[in-house]
Amino acid sequence: MKRLFAVTASALALSAAPVAAQDFVIADATLVTGDGSEPIADGVVMVDDGKVVYAGPRSGAGEFSTDRVLIVDGAYVTPGLFATLTTLGLWDVGAVSESNDQRAGGAPFSAALDTAPIVNPSSQHILVHRAAGVTRAATSTMPSGSIFAGQGAIIDLDGDANPVMRERAFQMVALGEGGARLSGGSRASAHVLLRAALREAQALSGARGTPQTTEIAIDDEVLLGRFDAEALVPVVSGQQPLYVAVERASDIRATLALREDFPRLDMVLVGAGEGWLVADAIAAAGVPVIADALDDLPESFEVLAATQSNIGRMVRAGVKVAISANSGTNPRNINQAAGNLVALNQIPGAAGLSWGQAFAAISSIPASISGYDGQAGVLAPGAMGDVVIWDGDPLEVGSVPTRVFIGGVEQSLESHQSRLRERYRDLDESDLPKAYDW
Amino acid sequence: MARELRFGVSEKTGWSSLVAIGSALALAACATTGTANAASDDDDAPRYAAATEDEGPFPSTYSAYPGRPTALVGATVFDGAGGMIANGTVLFRDGKVVEVGGSDLSTEGYDVIDGTGKFVTPGIIDIHSHLGDYPTPSVQAHNDGNEATSPTTPEVWAEHSVWPQDPGFSRALANGGITSLQILPGSANLMGGRTVTLKNVPSRTVQGMKFPGAPYGFKMACGENPKRVYGGRGRAPSTRMGNFAYNRQTWLDAIDYANKDDPDRDLAMETLVGVLDGDILVHNHCYRADEMALVMDMAKEMGYRVTAFHHAVEAYKIGDLLRENEVCSAIWADWYGFKMEAYDGILENAALLQQAGACVVIHSDSENDIQRLNQEAAKAQAAGIRMGIDLPDADVISWITLNAAKAMGIDDMTGSLEPGKMADVVLWNGDPLSVYSRPERVWVDGALLYDANDRSRRPVSDFELGQPGEGDVK
Numbered sequence: 001m002k003r004l005f006a007v008t009a010s011a012l013a014l015s016a017a018p019v020a021a022q023d024f025v026i027a028d029a030t031l032v033t034g035d036g037s038e039p040i041a042d043g044v045v046m047v048d049d050g051k052v053v054y055a056g057p058r059s060g061a062g063e064f065s066t067d068r069v070l071i072v073d074g075a076y077v078t079p080g081l082f083a084t085l086t087t088l089g090l091w092d093v094g095a096v097s098e099s100n101d102q103r104a105g106g107a108p109f110s111a112a113l114d115t116a117p118i119v120n121p122s123s124q125h126i127l128v129h130r131a132a133g134v135t136r137a138a139t140s141t142m143p144s145g146s147i148f149a150g151q152g153a154i155i156d157l158d159g160d161a162n163p164v165m166r167e168r169a170f171q172m173v174a175l176g177e178g179g180a181r182l183s184g185g186s187r188a189s190a191h192v193l194l195r196a197a198l199r200e201a202q203a204l205s206g207a208r209g210t211p212q213t214t215e216i217a218i219d220d221e222v223l224l225g226r227f228d229a230e231a232l233v234p235v236v237s238g239q240q241p242l243y244v245a246v247e248r249a250s251d252i253r254a255t256l257a258l259r260e261d262f263p264r265l266d267m268v269l270v271g272a273g274e275g276w277l278v279a280d281a282i283a284a285a286g287v288p289v290i291a292d293a294l295d296d297l298p299e300s301f302e303v304l305a306a307t308q309s310n311i312g313r314m315v316r317a318g319v320k321v322a323i324s325a326n327s328g329t330n331p332r333n334i335n336q337a338a339g340n341l342v343a344l345n346q347i348p349g350a351a352g353l354s355w356g357q358a359f360a361a362i363s364s365i366p367a368s369i370s371g372y373d374g375q376a377g378v379l380a381p382g383a384m385g386d387v388v389i390w391d392g393d394p395l396e397v398g399s400v401p402t403r404v405f406i407g408g409v410e411q412s413l414e415s416h417q418s419r420l421r422e423r424y425r426d427l428d429e430s431d432l433p434k435a436y437d438w
Numbered sequence: 439m440a441r442e443l444r445f446g447v448s449e450k451t452g453w454s455s456l457v458a459i460g461s462a463l464a465l466a467a468c469a470t471t472g473t474a475n476a477a478s479d480d481d482d483a484p485r486y487a488a489a490t491e492d493e494g495p496f497p498s499t500y501s502a503y504p505g506r507p508t509a510l511v512g513a514t515v516f517d518g519a520g521g522m523i524a525n526g527t528v529l530f531r532d533g534k535v536v537e538v539g540g541s542d543l544s545t546e547g548y549d550v551i552d553g554t555g556k557f558v559t560p561g562i563i564d565i566h567s568h569l570g571d572y573p574t575p576s577v578q579a580h581n582d583g584n585e586a587t588s589p590t591t592p593e594v595w596a597e598h599s600v601w602p603q604d605p606g607f608s609r610a611l612a613n614g615g616i617t618s619l620q621i622l623p624g625s626a627n628l629m630g631g632r633t634v635t636l637k638n639v640p641s642r643t644v645q646g647m648k649f650p651g652a653p654y655g656f657k658m659a660c661g662e663n664p665k666r667v668y669g670g671r672g673r674a675p676s677t678r679m680g681n682f683a684y685n686r687q688t689w690l691d692a693i694d695y696a697n698k699d700d701p702d703r704d705l706a707m708e709t710l711v712g713v714l715d716g717d718i719l720v721h722n723h724c725y726r727a728d729e730m731a732l733v734m735d736m737a738k739e740m741g742y743r744v745t746a747f748h749h750a751v752e753a754y755k756i757g758d759l760l761r762e763n764e765v766c767s768a769i770w771a772d773w774y775g776f777k778m779e780a781y782d783g784i785l786e787n788a789a790l791l792q793q794a795g796a797c798v799v800i801h802s803d804s805e806n807d808i809q810r811l812n813q814e815a816a817k818a819q820a821a822g823i824r825m826g827i828d829l830p831d832a833d834v835i836s837w838i839t840l841n842a843a844k845a846m847g848i849d850d851m852t853g854s855l856e857p858g859k860m861a862d863v864v865l866w867n868g869d870p871l872s873v874y875s876r877p878e879r880v881w882v883d884g885a886l887l888y889d890a891n892d893r894s895r896r897p898v899s900d901f902e903l904g905q906p907g908e909g910d911v912k
Contacts, residue, residue, distance in 0.1 A: 304907060427756075427794065
C-alpha cells in the first residue's frame with residue numbers, strides 16, 4: 001500500500017520490506033546533486049519508475065505517494081559515480097591473460113574492435129565498484145596492436161543481463177609516446193596513420209575521395225584494415241566521439257589542429273598531463289578532457305610538467321574536465337582523487353577544485369562527456385534513478401556507500417571480497433575448517 | 439689457502455708480478471708462523487685487501503642540516519607509539535626531540551609555531567619503495583631495480599642502483615611527509631639483494647641519503663614473479679616448489695660458507711651470512727597465506743628470521759601464525775586483482791591483522807601512493823571500524839611510523855616522537871587521516887626541508903631544472 005510522503009509529515013518510518021521497489025523517497029539527506037553545486041542540508045530525493053522526479057531541499061518537495069521512505073539522518077546522498085575511462089567488465093585478473101580482454105595486440109583488427117559484446121556484468125570488478133558507489137562507466141579495450149583502441153561502450157553496473165547502455169559509444173586513438181610506439185616508432189607515423197585512416201573513412205562514407213581499402217601493416221601486424229576503416233566512418237563524420245590519448249602540450253596542440261583537416265571530429269582528450277600549459281587552447285576548442293587527478297611526476301618525457309594542479313588550472317581556464325578512473329587497478333578510488341583536489345585549495349600556489357566541482361568531476365561531467373548530460377551523474381528531475389547513500393563524506397577516504405540504487409533498483413553490495421571478509425572475521429577452526437564457513 | 443686463491447683472482451686483473459710476490463710472502467708467512475690464520479699478524483697482512491663488510495663500505499655521509507630550536511604548540515599530536523595528545527607541545531633542537539607533552543611545557547628558548555587546529559606526527563616511513571632504483575622518468579635506461587639474470591642475486595645492493603635525482607623523493611616529502619624509506623630490489627628474483635634505508639633528504643650521492651646506523655635488509659620474493667621470470671626462460675624455478683628448492687639449496691650453501699673458518703670472500707654469501715647472523719633483516723615479498731606459512735617454516739629450517747612479509751594481501755588469513763612468529767605484514771590498503779596471487783585482497787586486511795595481535799605496516803610500492811600513505815592507512819582503518827574492530831587513530835598512525843621503523847630496525851632512532859630520537863616531524867594542516875589534509879612543514883633531523891608556505895623550501899631535482907613545471911607546486 002502506498003503512503004503519502006508529505007514535506008510536513010512527522011511520522012515517516014522506514015519501509016520494512018526490502019524489496020526492489022521502483023519508487024522511493026529519501027529524506028533528511030545531505031544532498032549532493034552532482035551538478036557542481038555544494039551539498040544541501042535537509043535534502044529530499046524522490047524516485048519514481050526508475051527516474052528521479054525531485055532532488056532538492058525539503059522545502060521545495062511536493063507530495064509523493066510511495067511505500068518506501070528512507071530517513072537517512074543527515075547522511076550524504078549522491079548520484080551514482082560515473083567512472084571514465086575504465087576496463088570494467090573486460091577482465092578478471094590483470095596478469096592472467098586468459099581472463100583479460102583489455103588488449104587485443106595479436107588481433108588483425110583495431111578500430112573495428114567492439115567492447116559491447118564482451119562486457120561481463122558478473123565480473124567481480126563490477127561488483128566491487130558498485131559497492132564503492134560507481135553505477136555507470138565508460139569501458140573500452142586499450143590501444144595495443146595499433147593506435148586505435150576500438151569502440152568503447154557505456155555500461156551500467158546493475159549486474160543484470162544487459163550491462164551495455166550504449167554500444168560503440170566512442171572510438172579511442174593513442175597519439176604521443178604510446179601512439180608512436182604502436183605505429184612504428186615515431187609520433188610522425190602515428191599522425192600519418194590516423195590521418196590516412198580518417199581519409200579512408202571519408203572515402204568510405206562518400207564524403208571525399210575513392211575508397212582504397214588498402215591494408216596498412218607492419219610485417220604481419222595489421223595497423224588498419226577494411227573493417228577498421230569502416231569503423232571510423234562515424235568518427236570522421238562526427239557521429240561517434242574520438243577519444244585521443246595524448247599528454248604533452250605540443251601533442252595536445254597537434255591534436256586540436258586535426259579539426260583543420262577533419263572539421264567534424266568530436267574529440268575528447270584522454271590524459272592531457274600537460275593540459276594546463278595549453279588550457280586556453282583546449283577551452284577555446286571546446287574539447288573536454290578526461291585527466292588523471294594526481295599525476296605529479298615526470299613519468300615520461302611527455303609529462304614533464306605534470307602537477308596535481310593540472311585539472312584545477314584547466315577548469316579555471318574553462319575546460320570541462322572529468323577525473324579519470326583509469327589509474328591503476330582501482331577506479332573505485334575516484335572519490336579519493338576528487339577529495340585530494342579539494343585538499344589542494346589549502347596549498348599556496350596550487351589550483352584545486354571546490355567540493356562541488358570535485359564531485360561533479362566524478363559524476364555529472366564524465367556522464368556528460370559520455371553522452372548522458374543531465375541523465376546520469378546527477379540528481380535532477382528526469383535523471384536516472386542512480387542514488388547512493390553514504391556512511392560519510394563521499395570524497396573522504398574510507399567512506400563507502402551503505403545503499404546503492406541503479407535505475408531505482410536497490411543493489412547488492414556483496415562480492416568475493418565481502419564474502420572473504422565475513423569468512424575471516426575470526427580464525428576459529430575448532431569445529432570445522434574455514435571451507436565450511438559460508 | 440683462501441688468501442692464495444684471492445690473489446689468484448687478482449691476477450686476472452693484470453698485476454701478475456706483484457701478485458706473485460704477494461703470494462710468495464703469504465706462503466712464507468704461513469710457513470713461519472705455522473698457522474693458517476695469518477691475518478692477525480701485521481707482517482703477514484696481504485699486500486692487497488678490500489675493506490671488509492665490518493669496515494662498512496659505502497658509508498653514509500649524511501649529517502643533519504641546520505635547524506632552529508622549535509616548539510610546535512597547540513596541535514593534536516600523534517606520537518607514533520600509540521599516544522595522542524590534544525593541545526600538545528613538541529620540542530626539538532639540535533636535530534633531536536627534546537620533549538613531548540601538554541600545553542604546560544615551557545617553550546622558552548624555542549621558536550614557537552602555532553599548530554592550533556593542526557596535527558603533528560613523526561615523519562612518515564615507507565618500508566617499501568623503489569624510488570631511485572625505478573626512478574622517473576620511467577624509461578628503460580632507468581630500470582635498475584631487478585638484476586633479473588639469475589634467480590638468486592644476494593650479491594647486489596639496491597643502493598648501487600639508486601639515482602638520488604629521482605624527482606619522486608621530493609613528492610614523497612612534500613605531499614606524503616616521508617622522512618625515511620627503505621629502497622628494495624624488485625621481485626623478479628627469489629633473492630633480490632640488499633635493501634637500503636634512506637633519510638628522505640636531497641643529495642648529490644646516495645651515500646648522502648643513507649640512514650646512519652640503519653641495518654641492511656634483504657629482499658626475497660615468493661610466488662608468481664620468480665617462477666614466471668625464470669620459468670618463462672625455460673629454466674628453474676618454474677614452479678612454486680622450484681622456488682622453495684632453489685631457496686633451500688641456496689641457504690644450505692650459505693650455511694656451509696658460514697661454517698668455513700676462512701672462506702674466500704663471496705658477496706652473495708656475505709649477505710646470506712649476515713641474515714643468518716641476524717644483522718640483515720629479511721623483507722619477503724609474499725602474497726598468499728599458504729606460502730607465507732611455508733616461508734616461515736623454511737626460515738626455521740635454515741635458522742633465520744623473516745622480519746616482514748611485503749604485499750601480504752592474504753595475511754588476514756593467518757594473523758595467528760604471523761603473531762606467533764612475530765612477523766610484520768607490510769601491505770597496501772586496497773590493491774587487489776591485478777594478479778592471481780592478489781585475487782583475495784580485501785580492505786579489511788590491516789584491521790584483521792591488528793585484531794589478531796599481529797604487526798601491521800602500510801606500505802606503498804608506488805611513487806604515487808608513497809605521497810598518500812596517510813590516506814591509505816585511513817582507508818584500511820575505516821574498513822576495520824565498519825566491521826566493528828576498534829582502531830584508534832593513534833594506533834593507525836603507528837602503521838606508517840613506528841611499526842615501519844621497527845620492521846626496518848631503526849625504531850631506536852626514529853618512528854616516534856620521544857626524547858632523544860631524531861626530530862623527524864610533520865606538521866599537517868589538518869587530520870592526517872583525512873583526504874583534505876596535507877603536510878604543511880616537514881623536518882628531517884630538525885631541519886626544515888619542506889614548507890608549503892615557502893617556495894624556497896621546495897626541493898627541485900637536477901632533472902627538473904629548465905624543464906616545464908620546474909619548481910611548480912606538485
